[in-house]
Every structure is written in structure tokens, then in C-alpha cells.
Amino acid sequence: MNKVxxxxxxxxxxxxxxxxxxxxxxxxITPQNEVPAYFAKRMPEVGGxxxxxxxxxxxxxxxxxxxxxxxxxxxxxxxxxxSLMQEGVSYLAGSRLPCVLANVQRGGPGLGxxxxxxxDYFQATKGGGHGDYHLIVLAPASAQEMMDFTMLAFExxxxxxxxxxxxxxxxVGQMVEPVELRDFVEKIPEKPWALTGARGRxxxxxxSLWLDDEGVPLNNExxxxxxxxxxxxxxxxxxxxxxxxxxxxxxxxxxxRTAKSAILLARQEGIKVGLxxxxxxxxxxxxxxxxxxxxVKGILVCEMSAGQMVEDVALAVDNTPLxxxxxxxxxxxxxxxxxxxxHQMVNGGLQQWQPR
Amino acid sequence: MATKIIFDKPKSMKDVPMxxxxxxxxxxxxxxxxxAIDELNLREKAIGVAPVGCAVLxxxxxxxxxxxxxxxxxxxxxxxxxxVWPDRLVISYQGDGDLASIGxxxxxxxxxxxxxxxxxxxxxxxxxxxxxxxxxxxLVGQKTPTTPMGREPSSTGFPxxxxxxxxxxxxVRYSVRTTVADFKGVxxxxxxxxxxxxxQMKGEGYTFVEILSNCNTNWExxxxxxxxxxxxxxxxxxxxxxxxxxxxx
Ligand SMILES: Cc1ncc(C[n+]2csc(CCOP(=O)(O)OP(=O)(O)O)c2C)c(N)n1
Ligand code: SF4
Numbered sequence: 001m002n003k004v005x006x007x008x009x010x011x012x013x014x015x016x017x018x019x020x021x022x023x024x025x026x027x028x029i030t031p032q033n034e035v036p037a038y039f040a041k042r043m044p045e046v047g048g049x050x051x052x053x054x055x056x057x058x059x060x061x062x063x064x065x066x067x068x069x070x071x072x073x074x075x076x077x078x079x080x081x082x083s084l085m086q087e088g089v090s091y092l093a094g095s096r097l098p099c100v101l102a103n104v105q106r107g108g109p110g111l112g113x114x115x116x117x118x119x120d121y122f123q124a125t126k127g128g129g130h131g132d133y134h135l136i137v138l139a140p141a142s143a144q145e146m147m148d149f150t151m152l153a154f155e156x157x158x159x160x161x162x163x164x165x166x167x168x169x170x171x172v173g174q175m176v177e178p179v180e181l182r183d184f185v186e187k188i189p190e191k192p193w194a195l196t197g198a199r200g201r202x203x204x205x206x207x208s209l210w211l212d213d214e215g216v217p218l219n220n221e222x223x224x225x226x227x228x229x230x231x232x233x234x235x236x237x238x239x240x241x242x243x244x245x246x247x248x249x250x251x252x253x254x255x256x257r258t259a260k261s262a263i264l265l266a267r268q269e270g271i272k273v274g275l276x277x278x279x280x281x282x283x284x285x286x287x288x289x290x291x292x293x294x295x296v297k298g299i300l301v302c303e304m305s306a307g308q309m310v311e312d313v314a315l316a317v318d319n320t321p322l323x324x325x326x327x328x329x330x331x332x333x334x335x336x337x338x339x340x341x342x343h344q345m346v347n348g349g350l351q352q353w354q355p356r
Numbered sequence: 357m358a359t360k361i362i363f364d365k366p367k368s369m370k371d372v373p374m375x376x377x378x379x380x381x382x383x384x385x386x387x388x389x390x391x392a393i394d395e396l397n398l399r400e401k402a403i404g405v406a407p408v409g410c411a412v413l414x415x416x417x418x419x420x421x422x423x424x425x426x427x428x429x430x431x432x433x434x435x436x437x438x439x440v441w442p443d444r445l446v447i448s449y450q451g452d453g454d455l456a457s458i459g460x461x462x463x464x465x466x467x468x469x470x471x472x473x474x475x476x477x478x479x480x481x482x483x484x485x486x487x488x489x490x491x492x493x494x495l496v497g498q499k500t501p502t503t504p505m506g507r508e509p510s511s512t513g514f515p516x517x518x519x520x521x522x523x524x525x526x527x528v529r530y531s532v533r534t535t536v537a538d539f540k541g542v543x544x545x546x547x548x549x550x551x552x553x554x555x556q557m558k559g560e561g562y563t564f565v566e567i568l569s570n571c572n573t574n575w576e577x578x579x580x581x582x583x584x585x586x587x588x589x590x591x592x593x594x595x596x597x598x599x600x601x602x603x604x605x
Contacts, residue, residue: 023439049439053432054465057394061429061462068423069403073436093428194420197438197444199400205415206423 002181005235008143009034009076012102012166013042014181015147016074016140019154019167020188022048023073025062027055030114030169032104035076036257048345056081060088060101067097068206070194073155076102078170079120080111081098081126081314089163090129093209094219097192098157100150100164104173107330108344111344115330116170116254121308124167125282132220134162136234139252143177149279151182156234158189160226167281169304171254171332172303235290236279241267248292250313251302253280257335259302262338273342281309289316296320298345300340301353304331310353321345366390368399370419372444376580379579382410384536386417386477386547387478392550393420396557402445403437405430409451409577410484413448431466434473443467445553446473453483456492458514463518470527470561470604474552477564479533480571488574492516495593498584500574515593519566530562531600535568537586543594568594 006014013035016024024039025353036052043050053059066073071090078083082103105120107113111248122252136156138149147166153164163338210216240247240260251259255276266273276292278285293299293316300323301310324340327333344350365371368390376383393402399420405425406414408427425433425448434448434593448466455463455477482500483489489502493515497506507515511575523531531547545567552563568590570582577585 023436025436051439051469053437054461058430058432058435058462058465061426061432062436062439064425064429065433065438067436067439068433069440070442087426088429091424095424116484141449195403195423196441197401198420199405203415203419204421207415209412209424216402305538 013148093133242274
């Protein structure tokens with residue numbers, strides 16, 4: 001086995017290269033600065049292109065150009081930079097341009113801090129930019145998954161012509177772990193719609209504007225049909241000790257790692273608790289959550305936010321009591337804290353979460 | 357009797373009516389771009405970027421590959437395309453609101469990188485598409501919906517001279533200002549565009565063609581008066597000429 005020690009951010013960059021990405025445009029922001037530095041060194045080795053853009057606005061639009069030209073292309077950033085990209089993300093979605101984006105989340109709002117956070121969940125899964133669109137959103141929880149999910153993101157994005165987002169955080173980006181290097185992808189799908197110069201064919205146009213009555217509604221219908229297919233086929237999740245569980249924790253990304261430790265601690269005390277961890281945040285695993293909720297007495301959602309994913313969990317759960325534990329903007333969970341919340345849930349000492 | 361064709365539609369141009377206001381310079385410049393592409397036999401290598409502005413539908417008229425770009429971001433989109441296809445002819449076509457206001461950052465940094473693309477810049481001294489508001493190029497004293505008393509430098513500054521500004525970057529290969537307000541200007545504009553394309557195809561670096569063009573509708577003038585306004589008044593602020601024509605060493 002070919003294992004090397006890597007930072008999560010580096011594993012993501014190497015995963016992109018192994019997926020055939022040869023174009024990277026980005027602007028420095030902590031905690032993802034390893035990514036542009038890695039590409040700056042690595043792209044020349046593989047015949048690729050690294051450009052340090054003048055801003056995130058420029059990076060996302062360079063991505064738009066390279067995606068329009070048919071290439072596998074990526075940009076990465078952290079929360080404030082991702083906010084700045086939102087107009088471009090909407091254009092990418094509207095123009096059906098495949099590409100991979102990453103937000104290594106940090107504390108917000110505003111300039112916030114450079115610690116890990118999960119407070120960009122709404123922005124990632126409910127829009128962020130204008131118009132009716134979705135991204136395919138994958139949430140890695142380890143350096144290995146930073147690599148694997150980035151490679152998967154390129155595949156899914158090309159398959160559906162929908163941009164894909166790696167929603168990571170400062171912990172997963174900065175953690176150093178052994179990573180098994182995956183094989184290089186040999187074959188990248190043909191893109192007959194791409195701009196290559198109209199040689200022996202009709203011109204191709206990349207657009208999201210139609211001024212007649214029909215164009216924009218038709219484009220939206222195409223998008224909605226595609227999103228429906230993705231909802232049917234691409235929902236991904238992981239369960240941990242969930243088979244016999246009487247209580248469930250729901251957590252994603254780095255928080256799911258802490259939750260697993262907490263669950264092991266609680267299991268030692270005889271509490272039958274398990275984990276469900278959404279891997280795709282969009283499409284969200286509503287169905288599995290819904291069916292598992294029928295077998296348990298309580299569900300605890302843990303996120304490093306004031307309560308964002310919990311709203312999606314609430315949509316999936318009918319009568320099972322739902323609880324929420326959050327860590328705000330830049331503060332991390334500990335396993336002890338989650339274990340404590342599990343105790344409170346079991347003992348009836350925790351107030352149920354209510355739609356507010 | 358044998359007919360001899362002495363004037364025809366360029367091959368790179370679609371045979372459809374244009375949506376531009378009659379007499380507007382956009383249509384003329386579209387044609388000049390297509391003529392230059394035909395003469396250089398580059399139709400199958402050309403990739404255009406259409407801006408947000410009156411020219412957003414350029415792909416309805418150009419018979420080659422074209423991408424839209426978000427308002428102001430055409431140069432960044434062109435950069436992305438060019439990096440993927442270094443041997444294609446990449447043309448970023450932009451108005452003054454797009455290029456010199458919202459997109460100023462992308463404009464300057466693309467020029468400063470010496471990105472091997474051609475930027476065609478339509479300077480019509482206002483935001484044509486949204487109703488003629490003040491642009492960074494609006495003349496001192498010029499009335500627009502957002503400068504109802506005329507542009508007042510004490511609060512809005514002075515017109516930005518893009519061709520001169522672009523010429524100041526070492527990596528820029530070619531920067532000129534022409535006009536399509538009269539026949540001579542049209543010929544010079546065509547020559548400038550063709551030269552810029554040739555330089556790009558030789559890999560010589562960033563080329564910039566600023567073109568003074570009328571927006572007769574928002575200027576509330578007849579096309580003839582609007583063109584006369586360019587030749588008599590606009591050129592005083594924006595002198596025609598070549599501001600840079602050399603490769604950095
Ligand atoms: C982000 C954003 N802001 C504003 C607009 C509205 N808008 C459309 S065109 C335009 C100005 C176009 O003017 P210019 O670039 O000078 O081109 P012209 O129409 O004169 O050719 C503006 C402000 C937009 N589409 N997107
Ligand atoms: S509004 Fe002005 S720039 Fe736009 S098409 Fe009409 S004349 Fe031309």
C-alpha cells in the first residue's frame with residue numbers, strides 16, 4: 001500500500017491532480033493556504049497550470065473560463081472568500097459548467113477567525129448565490145476523504161454538469177494523517193459542448209442568459225430535472241453503531257469524528273447510541289434519517305454552528321424528539337461535551353429543538 | 357452578365373438582424389472583428405467572451421465559439437479559456453462599465469500578467485444597456501441619468517483613460533485607441549484589431565484596442581450627430597493613437 005503522511009488540504013490538492021485536474025486558480029486565505037502552495041509546486045510537474053488570482057472574484061471566473069473550455073478545474077477558499085465567489089457560483093450553475101470548489105470553513109460572520117467552523121452549511125446547501133440552483137456538496141472528515149471526495153467530486157460534476165463543492169473545515173484541512181494515494185484517472189469524459197474553437201462543427205455557446213420568455217424557464221427545468229436525478233442516485237451517508245441504536249447522533253465533517261469518540265464513551269456506559277453522518281450534504285440523506293428515526297427515542301444533532309443542518313434533520317424526522325448541540329464560530333467540540341449532551345438527552349435534561 | 361461581389365457578409369458573422377440601436381458602433385466593431393478573423397483564417401480557432409452590457413448577445417452574431425461572462429469578469433473568463441487553449445484566438449469584448457468600473461481589478465491584473473489575449477474595449481462614455489448612466493469614461497460635464505447636472509469632477513473624479521493606463525504595464529504588448537465614428541477611423545480600427553490578433557497568435561502577449569463608439573440612444577443624438585460628437589469633443593479627452601507597441605525585454 002502506498003501511504004504517505006499528508007495534511008488534509010494537501011490530500012485534497014493531490015486528489016484533484018489524480019482526478020485529472022490540470023488548472024487551478026486561487027487566492028490566499030487561511031486555513032486553506034496549503035492548497036495553492038501545493039498546486040504551485042505540483043502543477044508544473046504534471047504539465048498543469050497554477051494561477052494566483054487577484055481575488056476570489058477573479059478565481060471563480062477563471063474557473064468559469066477553464067470549465068467552459070472543457071477542462072477539469074478547481075478553486076479553493078475559506079468562508080469570506082467563498083462569500084465573494086457567490087455570483088460566479090450562480091453563473092457556473094446556470095451555465096451548467098462542471099468544476100470543483102472547496103470551502104475550508106472558518107469562523108464567521110465577517111472576518112471571524114481562522115479556527116474551524118460549520119456555519120456555512122446554509123450557504124453551501126441552500127444556495128448562496130442567486131437563483132434556483134444546487135451544488136453537489138460533499139463533506140469529508142479525514143485527510144483520506146479530502147483526497148477521495150475531491151476525486152469523486154470531479155466525476156459527479158462531469159457526469160451531471162453541476163458544480164461540486166467540498167465543504168470542509170479548518171480541522172479537516174489542517175489535520176495530518178496517513179493517506180493512501182489513489183490511482184490517476186486515465187479517462188476524462190468527452191465534453192462536446194465545450195469551447196474549443198468551432199472546427200468542423202456549429203459554434204458552441206456557454207450562457208445563462210435568455211431574453212425570450214422560454215430560455216430561462218427551460219434552463220431551469222433542465223437544472224431541476226438534473227437535481228432530481230442526483231437526489232435519486234447520489235445520496236451518500238455513513239452509519240456508525242446504528243443497527244441496535246436507541247439514540248442517534250447526527251454530525252458531519254470533523255464533528256462526526258468527535259461524535260464517534262463520544263459514542264464509544266457512551267457505549268462503554270451501556271447507552272445504545274449510534275451515528276448517522278451525511279456525506280452528501282446536498283443531496284441530503286432525508287430518507288435514511290427518516291427511517292432510522294422510527295427506531296430511536298431521541299436524535300441529537302451536533303454542528304459547529306448555531307443550528308443549520310438541524311433544520312434538514314427536522315424535515316426528515318416526524319415524532320422522534322430532536323435535540324441540538326452547537327459550538328459557535330470557531331470553537332470545537334470535545335468528545336466529553338458530546339457525551340455529556342448524550343447523557344442529558346437520555347435523562348430528559350435537554351430541551352427539544354424547536355423550529356424558530 | 358456576370359456579377360461581381362464587392363461587398364459581402366464576413367464568413368464569421370451570422371446573417372441575422374442585430375438588436376443594436378441603428379447607428380450604434382457595436383455592430384460596426386462586431387463586423388470588423390469578423391473581417392479580421394476571416395482574413396487571418398481563424399474562425400475555427402476563435403473563442404470570444406461576451407460581456408454584460410449591450411453586447412451580451414454577441415454570440416447571436418458571431419459564428420464562432422463564445423462564452424458569456426459575469427459583469428466585469430470577461431478578462432478572468434478569457435484567462436481561464438486561454439490557459440486551457442494557448443493556441444486559440446481568445447477575444448474579450450467589453451464596454452466601459454464592464455471593463456473600467458466593476459471589472460477594473462480583472463482588467464488591470466490580466467494586463468499586468470501579460471495574458472496572451474486581445475481585449476476589445478468599447479468606450480461609449482456611458483452604461484448603454486442600463487439606460488446611459490455615468491461610466492468611469494463619462495466626460496466632464498456630460499449629462500447622464502446619474503449625473504443630471506453634468507459629471508462633476510469634485511465628487512465623481514475624471515474620465516479614466518484606459519488605453520494609456522493599460523500601456524503603463526510592462527507586460528502589455530500593444531495598446532491603442534481608435535474610433536468607428538468615421539470611415540478613416542473604421543479602417544484604422546480594423547487594422548488595429550487585425551494587428552492585435554496577429555500579435556496574439558504569435559504569442560506576443562496582451563493586446564488592447566480601445567474604440568470610441570457612439571451610444572446615440574442614450575446620448576439623445578442622431579447617429580450622425582453622435583459620431584460628430586466623438587470626433588469633435590470626445591477625442592479631446594480620449595486622444596486617438598498608439599500608446600504602446602513594443603515587447604518587454
Ligand atoms: C453584478 C451586476 N451589476 C449590475 C448589472 C447591471 N448592468 C448590466 S449592463 C451594465 C452596464 C453596461 O455598460 P457598459 O459596460 O458600458 O456596456 P454598454 O452597454 O455601454 O455597451 C450594468 C450596470 C449586472 N448585470 N450585474
Ligand atoms: S443603448 Fe447605446 S450602446 Fe446600446 S445598442 Fe443602443 S446605442 Fe448602442
